[in-house]
Amino acid sequence: MAILICGGAGYIGSHNVVNFINKGENVVVVDNLQSGHKEAVHPDAKFYEGDIRDAQILDKIFTENKIDAVIHFAADIVVSESVINPLKYFNNNVYGMQILLGAMVKHGIDKIIFSSTAAVYGEPERVPIFEDDRTAPNNPYGETKFMMEKIMKWVNLAHGIRYISLRYFNASGCIEDGSIGERHNPETHLIPLILQVPNGKRDHITIYGDDYPTPDGTCIRDYIHVMDLADAHYLALKYLRGGGESNIFNLGNGKGFSVKEMIVAAEKVTGQKIKTVIGKRRGGDSARLIASGEKARKILGWSPKFTDIEEIIRTAWNYHSKH
Ligand code: UDP
Numbered sequence: 058m059a060i061l062i063c064g065g066a067g068y069i070g071s072h073n074v075v076n077f078i079n080k081g082e083n084v085v086v087v088d089n090l091q092s093g094h095k096e097a098v099h100p101d102a103k104f105y106e107g108d109i110r111d112a113q114i115l116d117k118i119f120t121e122n123k124i125d126a127v128i129h130f131a132a133d134i135v136v137s138e139s140v141i142n143p144l145k146y147f148n149n150n151v152y153g154m155q156i157l158l159g160a161m162v163k164h165g166i167d168k169i170i171f172s173s174t175a176a177v178y179g180e181p182e183r184v185p186i187f188e189d190d191r192t193a194p195n196n197p198y199g200e201t202k203f204m205m206e207k208i209m210k211w212v213n214l215a216h217g218i219r220y221i222s223l224r225y226f227n228a229s230g231c232i233e234d235g236s237i238g239e240r241h242n243p244e245t246h247l248i249p250l251i252l253q254v255p256n257g258k259r260d261h262i263t264i265y266g267d268d269y270p271t272p273d274g275t276c277i278r279d280y281i282h283v284m285d286l287a288d289a290h291y292l293a294l295k296y297l298r299g300g301g302e303s304n305i306f307n308l309g310n311g312k313g314f315s316v317k318e319m320i321v322a323a324e325k326v327t328g329q330k331i332k333t334v335i336g337k338r339r340g341g342d343s344a345r346l347i348a349s350g351e352k353a354r355k356i357l358g359w360s361p362k363f364t365d366i367e368e369i370i371r372t373a374w375n376y377h378s379k380h
Pocket of ligand 1: 227246250262264342
């Protein structure tokens with residue numbers, strides 16, 4: 058018996074592959090390598106290069122391997138790009154989910170763990186955000202993830218595929234041995250971009266807007282370590298295997314840091330001054346996203362180990378200073 062990890066060559070996916078293998082799971086990975094990296098996939102995982110929108114490759118994988126559950130990370134994830142090119146997101150994310158679930162129905166696979174996002178909430182009415190708070194995505198990325206959750210809900214009712222949707226806040230950090238990390242091309246995410254300054258790859262970091270309704274005017278996010286996310290996926294798999302009902306969980310530390318605070322923290326970790334430039338707001342950004350992780354703690358028994366922001370950045374710096 059094995060699990061299929063869709064998007065296992067990407068940042069969050071590759072960390073989950075390592076974690077599941079360390080827990081003794083047999084892991085099969087499918088990834089189209091559009092943004093993932095083949096060398097990031099653990100050598101003990103069986104790798105298929107392919108796209109989840111291709112029903113034939115899914116047929117082949119589900120026929121050649123005895124798959125018990127699917128862990129789904131294969132999606133486009135850049136908020137600003139989704140605002141400019143929404144159809145790319147509806148195609149890869151929403152249509153991809155349709156094809157994947159169709160293949161699961163066909164092959165009788167009844168469990169899926171899905172990487173959702175805080176972006177389903179849009180601009181929240183309050184923080185911390187609870188799972189049953191208002192959902193109102195303010196960018197196509199969040200909208201597609203919300204639609205994917207709804208597709209799973211109806212497919213669950215019709216075909217009995219149980220799902221866990223994990224709404225991550227801001228995935229951050231890297232595995233402690235620094236063997237894999239967060240690497241997008243082009244880079245769009247805050248922590249790797251900040252660290253490119255002390256790394257000598259860029260002259261400064263642009264802060265996207267300092268006129269938000271927050272204490273220092275810059276956006277606040279809840280940064281959660283990627284290995285803590287991986288633990289939540291493992292616990293979610295155990296929960297579904299134990300007969301647990303479909304459910305939705307926020308994953309965050311419950312603490313918010315502004316862009317400016319993140320830069321100061323990175324200066325402490327790297328021991329270097331990081332030059333900043335104030336730029337315009339970026340499309341689709343919410344001012345403040347902070348999770349309540351209470352539900353995941355209560356029901357899944359999840360407890361994040363990385364609660365200190367400098368420690369989280371240190372693990373990212375460990376990777377970025379080597380690569
Ligand atoms: N951000 C920024 N400068 C950058 C990249 C990101 O000011 O070069 C801000 C961005 O506007 C957001 C926060 O950092 O408020 C986190 O952005 P990221 O893209 O890492 O994650 P997101 O919250 O969009 O998922």
